[in-house]
Amino acid sequence: MNSEFHLFLFSVLCVLFSNISASGPSIYRNDSSKHLRIIDGTDADESEYPYVVLLIQTRQGWGRMCTASLISERWGITAAHCKNYFPYGLRVWTKDFNDFGKFRDNSVEIAEMITHPSYRLLIRMKGRHDIIVSNDVALFRLQKTVRLPRYARLSSVDRDTLMGRPAIYIGGGARRIDGFNPLQGALQKGEGVIVPCDTAMKRVSKYVICTASKCSKRAQRIYYGDSGGPLIMDGQVVGVCSYVMEHGTVTSSGYAPVSCYLDWIYSVIHSRDSGEPRTKRRRSRRKLFYKKIKLFYKKRKPYRHG
Known part of the structure; x- marks a missing residue:
């Protein structure tokens, strides 16, 4: 098998490949590169992409696990396999990524993470490493609202109509794979072209x-920590970063198309957000009911025999 496959499932890979040293993060080879974010990328301007955040x-232990996009004050979208880190206390870092001293002021805890109901991850280890992933999309709800200049706009354009068009991808993976991974550092931006998927990718x-x-930028590619990051075209998010494959010197990246999941995204957010006010209204009605009963018995004249 001449292709090299990198799927950003660090928590899964730690179990499956615990005997591999930290200097060799990829499945098929030891990589001497010390960069875990977008390779050969450029620093992304936070003001240009204010909705791109870090998980x-x-x-x-502390670490940059995934990248994500906030689509509203309380909701964000990322890759489903990023939920592996949810039990370990995930916070969303929203800005000032070059200054970790501001992390507490610029971060919010994730209240819940919902993966797509048809999300599947299959790893087979018989003679070769076969990994199959489908519907690698998840939503997360924040503990409190986050106000940004603007939020990510999800594209409804069909993925089959995007062939040959240029796109931008943003990621915020850590910088090193050996020793301590610095938490602070700017988001990285890369440029690519949407191409037909070959047999290996499919x-x-x-x-x-x-x-x-x-x-002109063949060395540029996504890497660990960029999972869940947005693929952007015409100012809209068209995909969520899922995996990458290397065929010699050629790199292909796979993104879950958001247009396929818009109905699911709307239904999840609508059901959760509409449920909260209803609960508050029930509590208010209950309090009012008990208050009326209390007033009724208070005004009622005591019954006297004879």
Whole structure:
């Protein structure tokens, strides 16, 4: 198998490949690169992409786990496999990524994370490493609201109509794979072109947007920590970063197309958000009911015999 496959499932890989040293993070080879974020990328301007955030693990060690996009004051979208880190205390870091001293002031805890009901991850280890992932999309709800200049706009354009068009991808993975991974550092931006998915890419995921590096930037690619980051076209998010495959010097990246999940996204957010006010109204009605009963018995004249 001449292709090299990188799926950003660190918690899963730690179990499956615990005998591999920290200097060799990829499945098929030891990588001497010390960069875990977008390789050969450029610093992204936070003001240009204010909705791109980081998912930070805060229990059992600190680290940048995934990238995500906030789509409203309380909701964000990322890759479903990022939920592996949810039990370890995930917080959303929203801005000032170059200054970890401001992390507490600029971070919010995740209240819940909901993966797509058809999300599947299959790993087979018989002679070769076969990984199949489908519907790698998840929503997360924040403990409190986060106000941003603007939020991510999800594209409804069908993925099959995007072929040949340029796109931008943003990621915030850590910088090093050996020793301590610095938490602070700017988001990285890369450029690619949407291309037809080859057989190897389709074997991993059937419904996916595939991108390739531009000829002038062949070394540019996504890497660990960029999972869940947005693929952006015309100012709208068209995909969520899922996996990457390397064929020699050529790199192909796979993104879950958001247009396929818009109905599910709307239904989840609507059901959760509409449920909270109803609960508050029930409590208010209950309090009013007991208050009326109390007033009734208070005004009622005591019954006297004879």
